[in-house]
Amino acid sequence: NAGVMQNPRHLVRRRGQEARLRCSPMKGHSHVYWYRQLPEEGLKFMVYLQKENIIDESGMPKERFSAEFPKEGPSILRIQQVVRGDSAAYFCASSTTLTGVREQFFGPGTRLTVL
Amino acid sequence: GQQLNQSPQSMFIQEGEDVSMNCTSSSIFNTWLWYKQDPGEGPVLLIALYKAGELTSNGRLTAQFGITRKDSFLNISASIPSDVGIYFCAGRGNSGNTPLVFGKGTRLSVIA
Numbered sequence: 636n637a638g639v640m641q642n643p644r645h646l647v648r649r650r651g652q653e654a655r656l657r658c659s660p661m662k663g664h665s666h667v668y669w670y671r672q673l674p675e676e677g678l679k680f681m682v683y684l685q686k687e688n689i690i691d692e693s694g695m696p697k698e699r700f701s702a703e704f705p706k707e708g709p710s711i712l713r714i715q716q717v718v719r720g721d722s723a724a725y726f727c728a729s730s731t732t733l734t735g736v737r738e739q740f741f742g743p744g745t746r747l748t749v750l
Numbered sequence: 751g752q753q754l755n756q757s758p759q760s761m762f763i764q765e766g767e768d769v770s771m772n773c774t775s776s777s778i779f780n781t782w783l784w785y786k787q788d789p790g791e792g793p794v795l796l797i798a799l800y801k802a803g804e805l806t807s808n809g810r811l812t813a814q815f816g817i818t819r820k821d822s823f824l825n826i827s828a829s830i831p832s833d834v835g836i837y838f839c840a841g842r843g844n845s846g847n848t849p850l851v852f853g854k855g856t857r858l859s860v861i862a
Contacts, residue, residue: 639792641792668849668850670850670852675854676854676855677754677756677838677852677853677854677855678793678838678840678850678852679852680849680850680851683848683849691848691849694849726792726793728792738783738795738798739795739850740795741785741792741793741794742792743790743791743792744790744791744792746790
């Protein structure tokens with residue numbers, strides 16, 4: 636039973652390029668969350684999605700950032716025209732509404748470095 | 751927005767010692783969670799607390815949900831070298847699948 640998978644694990648981009656981060660939730664999980672972690676900080680919520688719907692994007696910057704969770708395939712966090720301040724670890728978590736454990740399980744993260 | 755204050759920020763302890771860390775909030779949470787993060791990895795859930803006053807154990811770890819619902823603590827007994835890492839508290843104000851609010855973490859170092 637595979638856990639939450641994220642790729643790439645490390646991503647290097649130059650300023651102005653686009654970054655695409657992928658997240659495959661745990662099998663049977665239909666809720667996906669994206670968090671950002673700066674060095675020496677805790678995780679900060681960005682966006683919460685269910686299949687084909689954005690439920691809460693209150694933590695996501697209004698410009699350059701977008702997220703999707705299509706009916707088929709992984710969830711994608713997209714950062715356009717990256718700047719140095721976007722350098723951080725981005726974590727995806729998934730959960731389910733089915734009975735049993737309902738908590739969020741995290742992936743290993745994607746570490747984005749903007750040169 | 752909601753914030754969690756986690757303390758201490760870092761700890762250096764001898765192997766075998768007990769450890770205690772806590773988290774406080776200015777607002778009420780309905781769920782308290784404790785995660786551990788190893789370098790280069792994502793957080794791993796250690797303990798989940800759902801009721802005020804609840805005391806829950808997971809091996810050498812014990813956590814409690816404060817009566818006021820504004821705080822929680824985590825204790826680790828008889829620490830071992832593999833306990834090294836960053837421990838995060840997280841809270842959720844509403845029930846269900848809502849986003850978590852995280853503390854800034856407690857960095858634990860264990861000296862053998």
